[in-house]
Amino acid sequence: MVRHRWEHAVVTSSPAQRSIVGRETEDLAARSLVRSGWVILSRNLRLGRLEVDLLARDPRGSLVAIEVRRRGSVGAASPSELLGARKMRALRRQRARLPEGCRIDLLLVLGSPGRERLRLIRGVA
Numbered sequence: 001m002v003r004h005r006w007e008h009a010v011v012t013s014s015p016a017q018r019s020i021v022g023r024e025t026e027d028l029a030a031r032s033l034v035r036s037g038w039v040i041l042s043r044n045l046r047l048g049r050l051e052v053d054l055l056a057r058d059p060r061g062s063l064v065a066i067e068v069r070r071r072g073s074v075g076a077a078s079p080s081e082l083l084g085a086r087k088m089r090a091l092r093r094q095r096a097r098l099p100e101g102c103r104i105d106l107l108l109v110l111g112s113p114g115r116e117r118l119r120l121i122r123g124v125a
Contacts, residue, residue, distance in 0.1 A: 050094035091125035
């Protein structure tokens with residue numbers, strides 16, 4: 001069976017609603033990371049044309065740029081499938097704008113609102 005990226009996306013009806021869902025998803029991700037010992041340094045950080053959803057320090061003190069994505073499910077999708085080729089290229093290109101040693105992670109928020117699970121994928125770009 002052929003699967004398309006959009007099959008796993010949370011469907012919203014308008015750009016305004018997508019913006020609200022995105023903000024709520026990032027809020028949930030940030031709260032979860034803080035409870036796990038992370039320190040959030042910045043949200044929606046602009047680096048040229050790239051926007052990093054969260055910039056944080058992990059519990060070991062490593063600097064991490066985090067891309068947050070909400071999906072109903074992911075199946076066996078790879079990080080590049082979840083982020084999309086254009087976003088992956090942008091992350092790799094803009095890596096030079098990040099502080100040296102900064103890791104780029106993907107934080108997936110899975111499931112329906114109110115029943116989310118979070119999955120962190122380290123070093124995606």
